[in-house]
Amino acid sequence: MHRIAIDMDEVLADTAAHQLAWYERDFGPGPAAADLHGSHLSACVPREHRERVREHLHDPTFFRHIPLMPGAVDAVVALGARYEIFVASAAMEHPVSFTAKYEWLREYFPMIPPSRCVFCGDKSILDANYLIDDSPYQLVRFRGEPLIFTAAHNVHETRFRRVDSWHDVTALLLETP
């Protein structure tokens, strides 16, 4: 059975939307969607807010309440009939987030067994056929077939096969024979 490794932030979880909602609650209107193209939020806010935006990612509760990416649950269920599904999150960037990320996964994706949840900082360690990720840093080192999941920060990236949504993922990986 072929195996798919799936990233968490900005792929299963709509981390960017959650971060922007937090920002707008505390600071007022954030950057427009078009201004975020090619960048992360911290690079698009006034200079005096940047440190706060980066620090917020170290708040362990931040990761516990991120909304789902639209279509993610149904797609994972459908893909699970034909592939082995692993979730692979680079949680090492924010070590305080391990438990919150794990609890989030157990709540929203109970069909993925704990044994198939992976925290790793360098996804070249994954032995999988596909990696669905928003991070060019991870995709370029992965040894299988990389699929870039569209996020505002990666729209200019051209090195990888692109999927814009979970609908695109299932079309690509389930509708081919």
Next chain:
Amino acid sequence: MHRIAIDMDEVLADTAAHQLAWYERDFGPGPAAADLHGSHLSACVPREHRERVREHLHDPTFFRHIPLMPGAVDAVVALGARYEIFVASAAMEHPVSFTAKYEWLREYFPMIPPSRCVFCGDKSILDANYLIDDSPYQLVRFRGEPLIFTAAHNVHETRFRRVDSWHDVTALLLETP
């Protein structure tokens, strides 16, 4: 460069010794070494203590203060000159332990970058040439060459090439051309 994945409990960390020391402090003399052969501690203590022994592994502080396995640090430094070293711990069995395990690794093995610390429950996901582990469950599913690190509970296991100590590991992986 070839890559070695190394387990944490009972391989880099002398988890069994730490667990026995805790047991003897609270309950008095534990089982003799020979009685542990082929078993885990929880199976070798009086029936009324078993649940307490298993529960203790869910105490998040347990993993923070485990002593090093003799020779582990020097061996990891020496191996690092010739191999890419990843640490791979099945922390998903005890999710409360993520942060304590990560902090332990950073304290005792600062030469291993955070990006090469992996938490995963099923080590078939690791793309590495060797896996050094005490767990037959993990070794049998690993896709590279498995090396079983001797622990009391695995002494009767015969399916894998065996290393009894970190000296054995370096002799095997560094002294061959």
